Amino acid sequence: MSKSATKVLQALERVGGFASAQELHLVLKRNQESIGLTTVYRTLQNLVNDKSVDILRKDDGEAIYRLCGDSHHHHLVCKNCGKTVEIEGGAIEKWAQKSGDENGFREIGHTAEIFGICSDC
Amino acid sequence: MSKSATKVLQALERVGGFASAQELHLVLKRNQESIGLTTVYRTLQNLVNDKSVDILRKDDGEAIYRLCGDSHHHHLVCKNCGKTVEIEGGAIEKWAQKSGDENGFREIGHTAEIFGICSDC
DNA sequence: ATTGAAAATGACAACCATTTCCATTTTTGC
């Protein structure tokens, strides 16, 4: 399990954030990389087990992955036109960590989105 | 949309925590309630839109639902066993509002979840 | 009470991300 892992990790770097297995498969296909969808799924599972990759769930239940240790950000999304702004989340990181600690949780992560109506709408 | 909503809410009360749509359908069937699985799904969606019910995702992507408390809160969820703690989100409210203001957004809302591994797991 | 339009219902089929199966290919240890 190595060629595939390398390819998948490269794809994750290229997208630079969260991506679903299917998206990663497409990215690799577009880059002339020959890799099966099954292998992408299997490789992602291995990487998650190795804790090289984080797995999350979108609202619709689809799994999305990202490289561990990526400094991550949040999104401010316009409900009307979809315009998106990237937001730093220092405050929220601390809040999540503190809340987890106080309740005896470990390996704490979080998701957060802000939405509203942008000035153009 | 009322008979079904009542039944689904009763089922949610009976289980007293998180339950999947399929589980709720079974509960209702066991109680001689005649209701279709499709209607259970549709009713749950309506209840989620009304903010009467919370929806979360298990690790395997299956949706689970439960009655929503009245106050706005967030969840600290164990990735392993699903144990859930309700968290006050004062810090995050301010962060969301501030981020939105700074970027000219109005009608600002947000979603946030914290997850980790609880002390029992 | 009767009617008729609009909403709700549910059996069934479609959908789609994910997993399983299995035959083939590649890698590895000797």
Place this chain on the structure above:
DNA sequence: GCAAAAATGGAAATGGTTGTCATTTTCAAT
């Protein structure tokens, strides 16, 4: 070089969820 083990990927299966649509129920107007 060679056999055993691991990896690969196409096809089929799985399973939760959603879409379809004909039928039933609700309910206000008559």
